[in-house]
Amino acid sequence: MNRRSEVLLWGAQRASAALLALCVVVHLVTMIYAVRSGLSAAEILGRTQGNIGWLIFYAVFVAAVAVHAPIGLRTILAETFNWRSRGLDVFAGAAALTLLMWGMRAVIAVFGGGAA
């Protein structure tokens, strides 16, 4: 990967980190509050089902994670195993797509699922 792309990844890692910091604070507060009386589908879906605000929040959260985590994994693999070939970039790209798809599936599930 050329230097310009490395700089872009560095910037994307930091920008997604800043966004994730906000998302994680909201997520932590929500979790700490939600587990007070035990987790249940009714509690989770009662909060998220049909709620556009939570849909947007979790969609942004997942998108930021799908950018942030694969870049971090790529750095760890490159530094730990000295893996710096094209295969590493393919792996990171595949990880990003997988997280994005699985994450969005989960977002859709808690927004619109639970009816059955």
Added chain:
Amino acid sequence: MKNDFRARSHPAYWAFIVHRMSGLLLALFLPLHFWALGQALHGAAQLDGFLRWTEHPLVKFAETGLVLLLAAHMTGGLRLLALEFLEWHEWQKTLLAAAAGVALVAGLAFLLNLV
């Protein structure tokens, strides 16, 4: 060798290790987290079936660990952003302790509400 030892006994080195390990473990946990929430696609009962499993004390213990990892990764990341993007100030030396403290508070608050 002496320099290596000194560098690795510095709190900033341990902050680096915590940030790296927490990031790695959280990235490995994410697919499981997404799969679990995806159970809602098959109905609330299916999601409840999974959530009953999380009532096990060992799972609660692991959940608390994950919350601690998430909080530590966030506060450690904010510390890194402050070091990279802000002009250097003496107070930045205390960020490490503040990051650890806030992460512990989050983990303890989760645990206290969970049990």
